[in-house]
Amino acid sequence: MTARPRRTRLRPVDLLRLGTIGPRTRKTRSALSALGISLGIAAVVAVTGISASNQAHLLARLDRLGSNLITVAAGKDATQQLVPLPSTAEKMLGNIAPVQRVTAVGATKAEVYRNDLVPAQQTGSITVLAARSNLLDVLHGSLRSGKWLDRAAERLPVTVLGDQAAQRLGVTAAGERVWLGGEWYAVAGILAPNELAPELDTAALVGWPQATRRLGADGSAATVYLRAHPERVPDVQRVAAATANPASPSTVAVSRPSDLLLARDEAKGALTGLVLSLAGVALLVGGVGIANTMVVGVMERRGEIGLRRALGARGGQIAAQFLLEAVLMGFIGGIAGLALGSLTVYGYALAQGWPASIPYYTVSGGPVVSVLVAAVAGIYPAMRAARASPTDALRSA
Amino acid sequence: MTPVLELTAVTKEYPGSPPLRVLHGIDLTVEAGELLAVVGPSGSGKSTLLALLGSLDRPSAGRLRFEGRDLSGLSDAELAAVRAHRIGFVFQQFFLLPGLTTVENVATGLLYSGTRAAKRHDAAVEALHEVGLGHRLGHRPDQLSGGEKQRVAIARALVGRPALLLADEPTGALDSVSGMAVVDLLSTLNANGTTVVVITHDRDLAASLPRRIGIRDGRIDFDERLSHPAGGGR
Numbered sequence: 001m002t003a004r005p006r007r008t009r010l011r012p013v014d015l016l017r018l019g020t021i022g023p024r025t026r027k028t029r030s031a032l033s034a035l036g037i038s039l040g041i042a043a044v045v046a047v048t049g050i051s052a053s054n055q056a057h058l059l060a061r062l063d064r065l066g067s068n069l070i071t072v073a074a075g076k077d078a079t080q081q082l083v084p085l086p087s088t089a090e091k092m093l094g095n096i097a098p099v100q101r102v103t104a105v106g107a108t109k110a111e112v113y114r115n116d117l118v119p120a121q122q123t124g125s126i127t128v129l130a131a132r133s134n135l136l137d138v139l140h141g142s143l144r145s146g147k148w149l150d151r152a153a154e155r156l157p158v159t160v161l162g163d164q165a166a167q168r169l170g171v172t173a174a175g176e177r178v179w180l181g182g183e184w185y186a187v188a189g190i191l192a193p194n195e196l197a198p199e200l201d202t203a204a205l206v207g208w209p210q211a212t213r214r215l216g217a218d219g220s221a222a223t224v225y226l227r228a229h230p231e232r233v234p235d236v237q238r239v240a241a242a243t244a245n246p247a248s249p250s251t252v253a254v255s256r257p258s259d260l261l262l263a264r265d266e267a268k269g270a271l272t273g274l275v276l277s278l279a280g281v282a283l284l285v286g287g288v289g290i291a292n293t294m295v296v297g298v299m300e301r302r303g304e305i306g307l308r309r310a311l312g313a314r315g316g317q318i319a320a321q322f323l324l325e326a327v328l329m330g331f332i333g334g335i336a337g338l339a340l341g342s343l344t345v346y347g348y349a350l351a352q353g354w355p356a357s358i359p360y361y362t363v364s365g366g367p368v369v370s371v372l373v374a375a376v377a378g379i380y381p382a383m384r385a386a387r388a389s390p391t392d393a394l395r396s397a
Numbered sequence: 398m399t400p401v402l403e404l405t406a407v408t409k410e411y412p413g414s415p416p417l418r419v420l421h422g423i424d425l426t427v428e429a430g431e432l433l434a435v436v437g438p439s440g441s442g443k444s445t446l447l448a449l450l451g452s453l454d455r456p457s458a459g460r461l462r463f464e465g466r467d468l469s470g471l472s473d474a475e476l477a478a479v480r481a482h483r484i485g486f487v488f489q490q491f492f493l494l495p496g497l498t499t500v501e502n503v504a505t506g507l508l509y510s511g512t513r514a515a516k517r518h519d520a521a522v523e524a525l526h527e528v529g530l531g532h533r534l535g536h537r538p539d540q541l542s543g544g545e546k547q548r549v550a551i552a553r554a555l556v557g558r559p560a561l562l563l564a565d566e567p568t569g570a571l572d573s574v575s576g577m578a579v580v581d582l583l584s585t586l587n588a589n590g591t592t593v594v595v596i597t598h599d600r601d602l603a604a605s606l607p608r609r610i611g612i613r614d615g616r617i618d619f620d621e622r623l624s625h626p627a628g629g630g631r
Contacts, residue, residue, distance in 0.1 A: 005471070005478035009511035018508075025496030307492040310453060311553075312481020312509035314474050391448040394488065 008312045010320075019324030022297055023332070033286075033293040034329045037373060038337035040283030041366045045341025047279055049358040050348050051272045057354035058265055065140050065196045067258035068230045070237055072244050073223040075253035083251035087220035089244040096243055098232035103138040104224045105205070106130035109216030110181030112159070112204045114169050118179070124168040128180060129203045129222065130211030131160070138225055139197050146174025146189025154207020157185045157214070164201040166190045180204060181215045196257040199223065286333065287373040294326050294381035298388075305385055306393030319386035323378045330374020334367035341366070399465040401561050401592045402427040402450060407459035409445050409615075419445045420615045422459065427594065429560070432587040434603035435596045437612035443596045444565065446612065450594060451484055451563045452476045464560060481509040485554030489566035491546045493538040499525060499549050500534045506553035517556075524552040528582055544575025551582055555591065562586065564595045568602055580605060 010018075023030040072093060074084050084107070094102040110128040111120070135141075136148045149160055159180055161171060166187075169178055177184045185206070193201055211217040224244065228236040237256060241249040298305070305318055342358060349356035402425065409420040419442045427433065437443050448454040449461060452468055461468050463479065471479065480486075485506070493502050503521035504514075512520070525531055528548040538546060547567060554562055564583060568576030580602060587593045595606065603609050611618035 005475050005482065006511075007474050008478045008481040008509040010509060011511070011513075014508060014514065021494065021496055025494075303490060303492050304494060307486075307488070308505075308509070309477070310451065310480060310484075310486040311506055312477050312479075314477045314509075317509065390453045391444075394453075394492075395444065 008314060008317070010313075010317050015317075015320055015324060018321045019328050022301075022322075022325040023328055026297065029293055029297075030329055033290045034333035034336065036289035037283060037286030037330055037333035037370045038335075038340060040279055040281075040286045041334050041337025041370050042340035042344065043279035043282050044276060044369075045338055045358060045362050045366055046344040046348075047272055047275045048362045049341060049345030049356070052357040052359050053345060053349040053352075053354045055265060056357040057349075057352070058261060060355060061195060062258050062261065065194065065258070066227065067256075068228050068233050069139070069196050069257060070226040070228055070233065070240060071197070071223055071253075071255055071257060072226065072240050073253045073255075075251045077248070077251045083245070083248065085221050085224070085244055085252065086247070087218070090221045090224050092243050093224050093226055093240060096226075096228075096236055096239060098229040098236055099226050100229060101134070101138050101227040102224060103132045103135045104221035105132070105135065105200070105203070106208065106211065106217045106220060107222040108181070108206070108211050110206075110211075112165075112169065112181075112185075113179040114171075115177075116179045116184075124165075125202060126162075126165045126168060127199075127203050128159075128211075128215060129200075129205055130208045130215070130217040131205040132208055135205070135225070136191075138227055139194055139200075141194045141197070141200075142192045143189045144192045146187065148189055149205070149207045153188055155209045155213075156207070157183050157210065158188045158207065159185045160189045160191060160205045161187055162191050162201040162203045162205075163193045165204055168202075178204070180206070183214070195261055197225070198257075283369065283373055286370075287330075287377040290326055290329055290333075290374050291377035291381060293329070294322060294378055295384070297325075298322060298381045298385045301385075302388060302393040305388055306390050306395075309390035309393065315386035319382040322382040322385045323375065326374045326378025326381070327371055330370045330372075330377075331367060333374070334370030337370065338363065338366045398429055400426045400462075401429050401431075401464060402594075403460075403462040403465075404449075405460045405462075407449060407456045407461055409442075409449060409454070410457040418615065420449070420456075423617060425610065425617065425620075427561075427592060429592055430587070430590060431608060432584065432593045432606055433595070433608035433610060434606040435594060435610050435612060436598060436600065436603040437618070438598060441612045442615040443598075443612055447563055447565050447594075447596050450561075451486060452479050477509070482557065483560045485557060485559035485562045487547070487550050487554050487562065487564040487567045489569035491538075491550045491570070493546055493549060495538055497537070498534065499530065499536050499538075499541070502538065502549055503552045503556050506556040510557055520556050521552070524556040525549070527555070528552045542575070543571050544578055547571060547575070547579050548582060551579070551586075555586060560592060562591050562593045564593065566597055566599075567595060568597070568599060576602070 074082055077083050090104045108128045108130055111123045112126050112128050133149060133154055171187050174187050174189050176187050178187060191200060212219055237254055240254045241252040244252045308318060345358055346356045404423050404425040407423040411417040435443055449456055500521045503524050504517040507517040507520060525534060528551055530548055567579050583593050597603055608622045610620045
């Protein structure tokens, strides 16, 4: 034998099988270590998934409700006095070119009660508003029960209640009566909640002609709702205040409700970041768990390490075997965490009636991150295994 | 013919203050086809000698030739290759891997030689038949008796057809009957051409082998050959 000995080779498929020996022969321990990391991944997936599902739901709602709605309402002046919109506001706003549709509600002097026996001061914070007949249409609103004010009903003692208003009045379905402005009014319908016009949730709506005639409405609008051309919404927002009240534009409150909703959603996103960093800590703890399992495993398996060295394994091959074990545990943990987190997201979305959505980057990134964490955790134990002198390993086993 | 092992003034020291000298100037030649015992009390340096013979460790001084090659010139990776291809080990504690079947354990003996899985499997089955365990292929270590475990370990050592088989107290964990069977097996392997070095403190076992080397305090105490070894006729 004069040629230098060939270096030993370990086929990749053999290495892969070697890496499964530890997890296979120490199932419970490996499963528990993998569980640690999988909880971290599950937390990340669940948090990002629930947040994404929530956003998907909101965007779907906004899509349905339309994000081109602008509300123009009476604001307050410097002395905190409510400055009503001029009676011309509604008409003027409708004349802005990109405005496609206009509707409004007007203030009345009336209050609404369950019946004529309720003391006058117990208003339940419900406002009685005069409503244009196209209000529901322009807001893309819908009714929970009953029907909207038609041409006949808007001139009769008939009301449509907001969702909250109906609850406070104890009205469960259309057809009941309420005591409104000193008269009995029939409840024609109950509105479903509308995110774009939350103020209508606590209102009792009466037809515009009826409100003007019987409830002291002065014919001017309290809030004007505009549907603008989707790409010209900011332009309309800019001119709306001056158009509505040229005399004092600063007392007009102009807003785009869909913006408010998105802003609120982003505020929730900041909280998500906090929870996400906690999930990251869980992931780190999972990595420490794997490192611990591996260190114990290397100490227990000194005999095996010594034997493999005697059979011709190089230190690097021993290190690769143990590193692969850690990586496999991380991978299994990552996949399990992904499954667990996805189940959570789907369950939560189902319970909330949201469309379930998990960001693509967590689906692909989850297992990758857990493998990386496990690989880092496995480096030290693997190096220890590789450095163990074969004679010591055999002797102390 | 080139000797399998040739030790010239081999010394082994472990660092420390003062350094611990375990072997002092060992001169030893093992010819191909020999069957010999290294005997000595605990702490005499037997295991250290075995580690050097098996290229698991390097001498501090002196020269060690294996099949004519000076091992001091080889890198760690090359020494590993020598072990993978040319040396088989049998240990007192068997070191069978608990999760693997008998065949898989024996096939592990070829894992680091780059042999394909199918070939490893076939060679393992053959080696198991050779040690008389052809009926135990699918068993796991915990389903085997001590004697059977050691025979599996011997099959693992011989599956790569090594030039040298090193056995460290191969009967140390066995009852006398299983121990005798193991010694018989080693003798048979030797009769088929494998050089076998058995390290033991069992004087009866040593007495049954054709050559005995006594180690005491890190030096060779005696080196004797029997023309008619007691166990040779079995």
